[in-house]
Amino acid sequence: MQPAMTQTRGTPLVGKYPAAVALALLALCPFIVLSTATLLIPQQLTISLHTTTFGVNLSEALSNAAYAFGAVVAADLILRVPKWATYVACEAGFVVGSLLCVAAPGVIAFTVGRTVQGMATGMLLVVALPPLVTAHGVRRLPLTAAFVNLGLFGMVTLGPVVGGLAGSYFDWRWLFAAVAVAGVTGLVVGLLGFERTAAASPGIGFDKSAIPVAACATTLPFLGVAWLSRGPVTSVGFVLPFVIGLAALALLLVRQYRKDEALMPMRLIMHTLPVTGVGAAMVAGAGFTTLIELAATYLLRARHDPPGLVGGLLATQMAGIVVAAWMFKRVLTTRWLPALTFAGLGLVAVGGGVLLLLGSGFDAATVAIAGLLLGFGAGAGVAPGLFMGGLSVPSNRLGPTFALVELLRSEAAFMVAPVLMYVALLAPHLLSGVRLAAFVTTAFVVVSWLVLLGLLLLGGTRPHAPDLAAWIDGDSPAYHSHLWRGPCATRSRTHDRHRHTAVTRSQRTRRSSPL
Numbered sequence: 060m061q062p063a064m065t066q067t068r069g070t071p072l073v074g075k076y077p078a079a080v081a082l083a084l085l086a087l088c089p090f091i092v093l094s095t096a097t098l099l100i101p102q103q104l105t106i107s108l109h110t111t112t113f114g115v116n117l118s119e120a121l122s123n124a125a126y127a128f129g130a131v132v133a134a135d136l137i138l139r140v141p142k143w144a145t146y147v148a149c150e151a152g153f154v155v156g157s158l159l160c161v162a163a164p165g166v167i168a169f170t171v172g173r174t175v176q177g178m179a180t181g182m183l184l185v186v187a188l189p190p191l192v193t194a195h196g197v198r199r200l201p202l203t204a205a206f207v208n209l210g211l212f213g214m215v216t217l218g219p220v221v222g223g224l225a226g227s228y229f230d231w232r233w234l235f236a237a238v239a240v241a242g243v244t245g246l247v248v249g250l251l252g253f254e255r256t257a258a259a260s261p262g263i264g265f266d267k268s269a270i271p272v273a274a275c276a277t278t279l280p281f282l283g284v285a286w287l288s289r290g291p292v293t294s295v296g297f298v299l300p301f302v303i304g305l306a307a308l309a310l311l312l313v314r315q316y317r318k319d320e321a322l323m324p325m326r327l328i329m330h331t332l333p334v335t336g337v338g339a340a341m342v343a344g345a346g347f348t349t350l351i352e353l354a355a356t357y358l359l360r361a362r363h364d365p366p367g368l369v370g371g372l373l374a375t376q377m378a379g380i381v382v383a384a385w386m387f388k389r390v391l392t393t394r395w396l397p398a399l400t401f402a403g404l405g406l407v408a409v410g411g412g413v414l415l416l417l418g419s420g421f422d423a424a425t426v427a428i429a430g431l432l433l434g435f436g437a438g439a440g441v442a443p444g445l446f447m448g449g450l451s452v453p454s455n456r457l458g459p460t461f462a463l464v465e466l467l468r469s470e471a472a473f474m475v476a477p478v479l480m481y482v483a484l485l486a487p488h489l490l491s492g493v494r495l496a497a498f499v500t501t502a503f504v505v506v507s508w509l510v511l512l513g514l515l516l517l518g519g520t521r522p523h524a525p526d527l528a529a530w531i532d533g534d535s536p537a538y539h540s541h542l543w544r545g546p547c548a549t550r551s552r553t554h555d556r557h558r559h560t561a562v563t564r565s566q567r568t569r570r571s572s573p574l
Contacts, residue, residue: 072252076195080203082252083191084210085245086150089157089238090126090180091211094119095218096234098355099366100226107231110166113289116477118170120285121278122177127469128277129181134462135270135322137186138260143253146186150246153179157239161232176238184465187249189457192449197527205388208442209380215347216376216434219355223370269322272311273466279304280470284477292481308470315463323463327452331518332397332540335511336447337464339404341471342507343440346407347433349476349500350414351376353483353493354426357417361489372426376434383438394522396443397515403439404508406432411501418490441468450525450537475500 072078097104097119104115137145156175163169192203225234283301290296315325328337351373358364358372383403390399410432416425448464449457479496486492518541525537 072248073254075252076199078248078252079191079195080206080210082146082245082248083187084206085241085248086146086153086183086187087180088210088214089241089245090122090153090176091214092218092221093176093234093238094123095215095351096222096225097218098352099219099222099359099369100231100234103226103231104169108163108166108169111289113285114166114170116288117282117285118166118173120281120473120477121170122173123469123473124277124281125174125177126181127466128274129178130185130462130465131181131273131277131323132178132270133182133185134459135266136182137258137458138263139258141256141258142186142190143249143255146183146249146253147246149179149182149186150242150249153183154239154242154246157235157242160235161239172235181465185458185462188461189454193454193457193531193533197531200527200531201388201391204391204442204446205384208384208387208438212437212441213377213380213384215437216373216380216430219351219373220370220377223366223368223373226366226370228367266322268314268318269311272307272314276304276308276311277466277470279307280474284474287477287481292478323459323466324452324456325463327456327536328448328460328463330451330540331515331520332538333448333451335515335518336397336400336444336451337467338444338507338511338514339400340441340444340448340464341468342504342511343404343407343437343444344468344472345475346404346411346500346504347437347441348472349479350407350411350429350433350497352476352480353497353500354414354417354429356480356483357489357493358422358426361493362422372423373430375427375430376437379431379434379436380438383435384442386439387443390443391446392524392527394524396447396525397522399439400443400447401440401508401512401515403436403441403443404504404511405436407436407440408501408504408508410436411497411504414497415494415501417493417497447538450527450530451540452536453534454530455533 097115101112101115104110105112108114133145133149153176156172156179159172159175160169163172188207192200192207195203221234225231279300281304283297283299283304286294286296286300292298312325315321315323316329328334355369355373358369359366386399390396410429413425413429413432419425445461445464445468449460452460479500482499483489483492483496486495520540523538526535527537529535530537
């Protein structure tokens with residue numbers, strides 16, 4: 060197959076690094092800000108949309124499910140459709156979804172808008188982020204990693220601040236209007252800066268074995284956890300979709316591992332470093348999301364603090380993640396990336412331990428200190444862990460790898476938090492419930508830290524710096540680690556390399572980045 064022809068006429072920003080950064084961040088940040096901003100405006104949404112807590116929770120659950128599902132859909136779609144066209148369509152869809160939220164007269168229209176936002180952003184993750192990482196050389200890769208950390212996970216820490224301002228000083232619809240403006244800006248930058256390349260494999264068929272199962276694996280569990288605001292944990296409305304959804308997720312992962320030409324490189328990441336890195340990212344993300352939601356709930360419902368004050372106390376997260384992004388930039392090219400990942404996971408546990416002091420008379424200081432630790436923990440644990448997975452596969456498989464790891468991370472982060480919030484709200488006193496849920500979360504993070512560290516040590520892979528030059532070239536992973544011999548991991552890494560070569564031979568043109 061001949062390389063795809065590139066047309067750059069009318070795209071004056073093509074190849075410009077600042078434009079590439081702006082393009083990726085404008086595509087992803089608005090939705091990510093909303094994912095935590097809405098934690099501080101539940102009452103406003105409930106009253107304005109004439110709905111119940113369940114209605115608001117359902118809209119958030121479906122938006123998160125659509126985000127995870129959209130990443131999988133994009134991994135399949137970009138093989139047949141030019142990436143620039145996919146980017147433009149998704150960014151336009153995001154704007155439409157945002158405007159639908161702004162004008163929503165009730166919860167149904169709002170839920171549709173939020174779902175469209177999530178679907179578009181999940182697809183944009185796979186379309187826009189990998190080119191930013193791979194297209195600008197080894198020298199800029201550490202800086203790019205820092206931008207990714209600040210743009211993705213830094214926006215999570217900004218969300219409570221924005222939500223607090225919206226909850227205290229202006230109507231929530233203005234927040235979604237601002238998000239729509241950001242989407243329009245991203246659309247314009249994409250039209251000017253996304254390189255017009257042809258699809259990698261336009262003749263390839265639709266992956267019937269992955270997409271329908273992925274739809275069940277994302278939608279059903281999130282529907283189940285949303286039901287917890289309406290019924291008990293023993294109700295059919297929770298148990299049935301939750302169990303079926305998790306079974307669908309397990310089936311999807313097993314089938315992707317066993318399939319010769321898998322949509323997502325499950326077999327390629329079944330090695331020590333990516334397994335421990337992705338596992339740490341999942342746990343750190345789930346712990347961070349849960350603990351922040353618990354702290355915000357306690358301040359809003361038990362202390363009756365205004366949203367603006369709550370957002371201000373949680374603003375310390377931003378300082379923590381800035382430090383983590385700087386450290387990430389420093390260690391990416393060294394052998395210490397796994398150490399940073401485990402340090403971040405450990406500080407999420409420490410932050411959870413600090414929240415156990417709630418109710419001692421120093422709640423403001425407690426939340427501020429916990430926010431600082433949790434911000435650093437998320438910044439040092441999630442993005443570095445995901446890069447441990449991404450650097451363990453050839454760079455021309457980075458898009459499908461991001462789809463896989465974001466699917467797993469999203470499932471962990473957005474399913475654990477509602478379950479533990481249910482535990483907290485079930486207690487006779489909210490303070491005791493929040494402490495119990497924080498203790499369970501902290502214990503879960505600590506146990507996971509020990510298990511993942513044991514797996515890393517038992518894997519026998521010595522710390523080593525990634526070979527970023529070979530990785531950027533497209534055919535070789537940056538990290539080489541021993542095979543993880545779990546229940547499905549029975550083939551050698553040499554076999555994986557031969558299989559990867561066979562799968563990607565028809566997709567060589569993807570080495571030429573669309574940015």
